[in-house]
Amino acid sequence: MIIARDLTKTYGPRTAVDGISFTVEPGRVTGFLGPNGAGKSTTMRMVLGLDRPTSGSVTVNGSRYADSPAPLREVGALLEARALHPGRTARNHLRWLAASNALPATRIDAVLGLVGLEGVADQRVGRFSLGMSQRLGIAVALLGDPAVVVLDEPVNGLDPEGIRWVRTLARQLAAEGRTVFVSSHLMAEMALTADHLVVIGRGRVLADCPTADFIARHAAAHVRVRSPQSGELAAVLRRSGAHVTADGEGLRVEGLDTSGIGDLAGAHGLVLHELTLVRSSLEDAFMTLTADSVEYGTTPAGAAR
Amino acid sequence: MTAAVTADRPVPTTPPAAAGASRPGFGNVLRAEWIKFWSVRSTAWSVATLFVLGAGLTVLVCATSAEWLAGDEADESPASFVTWGLMLAQVTAVVLGTLVATSEYGTGMIRATLAAVPRRGPVLAAKAAVLTSTLLVAGTVTAFAGYLGGNAFLSAEGIGLSLDDDGVLRALVGSGLYLAGLGLLSMAVGLLVRHTAAALATVLGIVFVVGNMAFLLPGGWGEWVAKVLPGNAGSAVATPVSFNPELLDPWPGFAVFAVEVAVLLAVATVAFRRRDA
Structure with missing residues (x-):
């Protein structure tokens, strides 16, 4: 369970996350939806203790992430798929992570098999496609067999097969009783994956409800x-x-x-x-809801005439 | 039908929170940093370059200078030549130390590191330990190899140095100490600057350019500024007799250098703990 209370993050004069509160419950997939620049990644970095909140708090299973002695066993996260040293092999990347949290080496082969990278485990990750990097990132997230899984834009760069795979995996992890928190800027993808939605725009929560309710309310x-x-x-x-x-x-x-x-x-x-x-499509509903909160909006071509 | 196979593959995981293995400690962080350090090619290349430059150039310079040094017009001590190559090899220590910090920022890896080990103090301590031990061993081994090879040419001319001679053993071990300190200094700057090129330029500029030009400063204070600059204060310990008579004595100089490294590391540690990853 992830609980955020009045979470705020400012960078100088800019407010990236503006006092948001939400709860991510176990046993279901919670979608974290918002346009680019809405504050999704900043929020996720605060969940993982990488960025310090300006005010407010966020806890994972009742305590701060940074206080965990072996965080990878409690929370698995995919933050940026490309945040890898290009010269290191996939296996070595997993090796140092496993060592840092005293995880058994058997987990390395288990997660490599799970994401389908066993054949390229000893290749340098600099040669990986974005899709392969995403798979490695998901392997990292599952390395510690954590009860809480946080995935930031996991389907970016994946082909349709990969997208389906992530969707199935997320649902399966939730079915096992885990807390699954998945961010995306794609409404249609979230509608298929998430049981519950937290929609944010410009750092504020715009909706926090079951996906079915969101669809019923907005896609009439x-x-x-x-x-x-x-x-x-x-x-x-x-x-x-x-x-x-x-x-x-x-x-x-x-x-x-x-x-x-x-x-x-x-x-x-x-x-x-x-x-x-x-x-009216879900995508339209999402656009309408977040229209005022898009940071780098464009004027539709038709309206410019 | 690979799509179906991959998508429906079962998740071979145990139920949540079942992995109750041993509680990780500093040893685990150290092991993680060690794996990280040696699993990129740049580490092996840097250490190999350190050895080739440090030992190879010492041998080369001794071989070509031995006859002159044994002659009457020699105005330098042979003892200044037995660790000659380390003057250039120190660049690799700067590179290695810088990359330990900046490569993680360049790639974004730092967020993976701190997600795995949120306590930043141990992360830094482990990085420092891995870097220091590597440079200490590599620097000392390189200095010994250079001495053994170079001294053979000096001995052939009758001007060889024994390990018992004044400052020889100290200089060989001191080479390892100086390179380790220089690596730490570079790591500290890397942590503060968080950019490879900027950090390299800063350290190399201070050690090589500013360090040499400072001797041109006028007056007593200028002389002291030159003496205490890290590259000047720290390097005297790495040679039995320095080419530069104005340097501080080996151990007092190294003490000044060590304090400078410690202060910079302390500042870098505070910044590292405070800043967002």
Whole structure:
């Protein structure tokens, strides 16, 4: 279990993490979602005691990470896949890590096998692709067989097979009762992987809820209708319980599906020029939620005209 | 169908928190740093270069100078030549010491290191121990090899030095001590600067450039500044008779050097403990 309370980190005048609180429970995958620069990595570095919080606190299994005598056995982390000495072999990288926490050497082969790198274990990691580096980073995270696993953007640079593998692995680790905390800036990926979401933007928590709730709340569908008799149509639809609002030249209808609207219009002899189901994607929901908090935003090409 | 095979591979782990092996101590940190130090090529290359430059150049210079040194017009002592190569070999100690600190910052490895061992004091102590022991042994062995090889040419001219002669044994062991100290100094600067090129330029600049130019400073204070600069204060112990008569005596000079290294290491330790990784 990871508990953050009023966690704040400032770099000079810039506030990277602004008083966030959240709890990462064991037995499920918690997604840590936010656009680039939202403060995800800074938060994860504070979880691991690498950066000191300006104020607030974060504990792992009830104590500060830095107080653990053998942290790799309690918390396994993938922070930056490329943070490796290019001249060292994968096996030697795992060897020094195992030595530092008095882990048995058998764990090295176990995790190399687990991530599928046993064939290249004695190659220098400078030759590794980003995907292979990510796999090595996950091997490092699992080396101490920890109860808490923290993965910062683990699917970056992975091919579809690798992404599926990470997803399966994260779910399996959670099913074993471990605490799994996975960050990503990809909403769609998190929707498939995480049971619970902590969404942050500009260093603040924007949402902290089960993934299913987030989807239900933010990814609703509506129907767009155009009719030369839109006033009468709106009245008819409202009478049958639908929520109707003006949407440009047409109407935006929630609470009725396309066939229901078509039937009603037909029964009242109203003409329809358009009847379209509009599904707002999770990605859209995420964009809307974090729109104000994107640090390096771009203006959409269409809006620039 | 490799996709399915990889994705569905079971996780061969025991239940969480089952790995209740022995509680790791400083010995584990030391072992980790030792593995880290020797598992990159630059370490072996640096130590090999140290030996080739240190021993090889000593032999070469003794071989080419022996006849002149034995003659009447020689104005230098043969004792200044038996550790000659160490003057250049010290560059490799600077490189090795710098890289111990800066290579971790250049690659981002430092975060892996401190995630594995969050107590920063032991990390630093282990790095210092690995570096110091390596340079102490490599420096002393190199100095002995250079002496044995070079002295053979001097002996052939009848001006050889015995290990019992004044300062000879002290200079051979002193070579190891000086290189170890120089390595630590470089590591401290590396920790403060956290950038390989900047740290190398700083240390090499102070030891070689500033150290030599300082003797041009006027007056008594200028002379003292020159005497106490680390490269000047520390190097006298590494040669039986120095080429430079203005240096401090070997052991007082080394004591000054040791204090300088200790102060710089203390500052670097404070910075290392305070700063975010």
